[in-house]
Amino acid sequence: MPIQPSGQLLPLLKTYSLLLVLLAAAALSAWAVYAVPAPAVDRMLEADLRKQATDWRRRILLHLEDGAGSFFTGQLDQHDIEYLSLLPATTDAYRIKLFQADGRVMWSTRPADIGTVNRKPYFQQKVAKGAVYYARGTKPVSQVDGFETRDTGAMAVSREVAEIYTPVLKGGQFAGAIEFYSDITAVRDTFLSRVRISLALVSAVMVAAIGIVSVVVIRTNRLSLRQMQQRAAKDQEIMASQMQLAREVKLLGELNEWLQSCRSLDELFKMVSEFMSHLLPDAEGSIYVFSNSRDVLAGCASWNGGGLKDHIRPDECWGLRRGRTYEYGASEVEFTCAHAAPHDGRPYFCFPILAHGETVGLMHLRAMPPRAGDFATCKPLAQMCAEQISMAIANVRMRDQLHDQSVRDPLTGLFNRRHMTDSLRKHLNSGELNCTRLSVIAVDVDHFKKFNDNHGHDAGDMVLRAVSTVLEKACDGSEAACRPGGEEFTLILPGATPEEALARAELLRQAVEEISMRYGEKTLPQITISAGVAHYPAHGLLPQDLLRAADEALYAAKAKGRNQVCAAAAGTEAEQDAAWRAAEQAASACPPAAGANKAG
Structure with missing residues (x-):
């Protein structure tokens, strides 16, 4: 019979997978500790030496008697030579060369180099065009000036040496160059050691973190799956809510556009009845507007079977009397509005319609019997509808007043x-x-x-x-x-x-x-x-x-x-x-x- 993997085998497989992940992470970290730092350290040293060489060149040109002009003449006075001879002791450069524009060495801390000519391509192709040239390489100790050895065996030791050519310009014309030799062995080794130690510590922390995270992930697989299922259900609810919200926003925008184009209140209330039956399908509604005498409110519009009376008095509505929205069915102690009679106990809203700080009417909403439990959720949307209706009523009345004033x-x-x-x-x-x-x-x-x-x-x-x-x-x-x-x-x-x-x-x-x-x-x-x-x-x-x-x-x-x-x-x-x-x-x-x- 073929062997079926049991439930106890699955945790073991997960453990082996975790071990493989940890070994791979450790191997990758070890490779990174020894392979990554050297190029990074070399780039940092190059940038630092380029800056130092620029500073050294500036100091030399400031102390030369003729400055950059000395490179055109190839002549240095005794004071210039004494200053240049002291530079290896005050800088990190163990050798310094001054070149004229044709590549001839006009002065060097090593006298044997004076008079020689640099015919390397990089001198004319880069340095002569005003670019700093940098080169790093390994040289025997015998070629490093001023390096003192403690025993004869040290003569075979190699040193890391950086050569930097810095161009000298005068009036936009290439006058010559200054070359600096710097022994960077000790600095490079120090930087490499520090970077490798830092990387090793970081890698160790990362491997430990990967291990901890992997263990936590394995232990929380079931919980995560359960949470994902719950989130999926919640996301579906949110998506449905967002789709409903997008529909309501679209209808509100269309309602506002249509209301703004109304020429009369009768036309406005017809549009309100049509839109509100779509915006608030779970509520019966009606709208009342104050008469010119403001002693009564006239019934103007209704939807979804909402009861509409010809006239109601302002004192018949608790919302108008209290000056804010009245919600019946949300408090322990409540009183029914007289205009809502006959009342069968269903919850309802009374929204005072305000425009420019003045109450112009009333919007009454009552829950439809099948939706009485969800009626409270429509309050924010109904409030926005009341605000749009109020502004539209005010605009139509203002247009009528302006027209009357003009005629x-x-x-x-x-x-x-x-x-x-x-x-x-x-x-x-x-x-x-x-x-x-x-x-x-x-x-x-x-x-x-x-x-x-x-x-x-x-x-x-x-x-x-x-x-x-x-x-x-x-x-x-x-x-x-x-x-x-x-x-x-x-x-x-x-x-x-x-x-x-x-x-x-x-x-x-x-x-x-x-x-x-x-x-x-x-x-x-x-x-x-x-x-x-x-x-x-x-x-x-x-x-x-x-x-x-x-x-x-x-x-x-x-x-x-x-x-x-x-x-x-x-x-x-x-x-x-x-x-x-x-x-x-x-x-x-x-x-x-x-x-x-x-x-x-």
């Missing part, structure tokens, strides 16, 4: 001249395309200057506001009351016939005549208006033509004694023909209305 008269709140002209132009274009009628009423307060002169400008402003209130109440739908300036007003009545416009103007005159106002302790005089009515297309096809015709009718009413209504008079025969032709063309382009008199 509204600040005193009366009616539309200004700019909006009047734009609105009239749009209605006229629509009239040409849709064959609709349009009337314009020009209104002017009679004797308005007397109110300012006799009672002050504040009283005059009260009169203007009172008249504007009457005009604004008389408008409905697409009709617009405007104040072009001063005490002049204009009403734009799309679809009104001339007869209807005259009747509306008369009703306005009567309503203004019934105004009774007190200013301080006095009752102001009766307020009356004059009005002029013009109609499209009979009195013009362009905005300026209609306004001019209405103004002329207004002047006619004033000329007749004020406090009355006049219709615009027909123009010249040519103008009447042009207007009628335009009207007939517009009428012929439209299908006849039901019940219309065909003979008309």
Whole structure:
């Protein structure tokens, strides 16, 4: 039968593997101790000697009488020679040579070398081009100047010698070179010994560490495997959470982009309902926004079946009353919000919607029955959604306010001249395309200057506001009351016939005549208006033509004694023909209305 490895054999195999690893590490460490240090020490010594040689050259050139110029002449005075002769005793160089540019030795601590010429290639190829040349080699003791031996046997001992050529330049021109011979045997041996001892200690520590680590690894294999399995499961959870987070971040970004492009609150709340059903699928939700009077909150949006009431009061919500998010279902003692009734015990959130430090609304979230246990995890995301919704609401309201400020008269709140002209132009274009009628009423307060002169400008402003209130109440739908300036007003009545416009103007005159106002302790005089009515297309096809015709009718009413209504008079025969032709063309382009008199 084949032998099956038992459970006891596996630890033995692991032990043998550990021993092999330790032996390999020891062998590698031993090789590193003896093979690695020598090249490293030689490189360190070379760098150090190059620096020393540069310093020695600088000292020599500073002490020479002519400095670098001596290399061009090849002449040294007695003082120079005495200084150079003392250098071997004060430096690590046992021999020094001074070369001229052609390689001839002009001076040396060994007199026999004077006059010889260095014709080696490196002299012209490197040194003569301004580079330092370094060479290391082994030399017999007999060639090392000044080396003293203690016995005759020492003469056979070799020494490690370094030769360094340092170029001498003057004015950018190569003048010569200085060669230094240095015995580096003792320094090299000392460095090698220290480095090898250090490496041996490090290697021993490393081998011991490898052994300890290997033992620990073998003993913790089972634990590591168990931890890896746990981490794998946790990583899967984290990955799923990250994917969910990435989805939520993407949806939040899309929600923000869509909300910023909304033109109205109705459009905004439709988008909110659509997005929130995807962002918070485990929660029923609804949004309430403060009315302009701020006494109630109006229900604006809901999702996932969330209950939405038409109105709720601010004191019905603990979140609004406390000024922060209220979470029902997280504390031992809790109170239910009145607006959450009927309440079935499910946890819920109330997020006050804040914008620029002001509460603008409320977002209410309630857990759906299958997800009541996980409902609390959606709080951070819901909070971010509430913040984005609040900023979007604030932006839409700010745009609306800015638009109102640009088209509204600040005193009366009616539309200004700019909006009047734009609105009239749009209605006229629509009239040409849709064959609709349009009337314009020009209104002017009679004797308005007397109110300012006799009672002050504040009283005059009260009169203007009172008249504007009457005009604004008389408008409905697409009709617009405007104040072009001063005490002049204009009403734009799309679809009104001339007869209807005259009747509306008369009703306005009567309503203004019934105004009774007190200013301080006095009752102001009766307020009356004059009005002029013009109609499209009979009195013009362009905005300026209609306004001019209405103004002329207004002047006619004033000329007749004020406090009355006049219709615009027909123009010249040519103008009447042009207007009628335009009207007939517009009428012929439209299908006849039901019940219309065909003979008309």
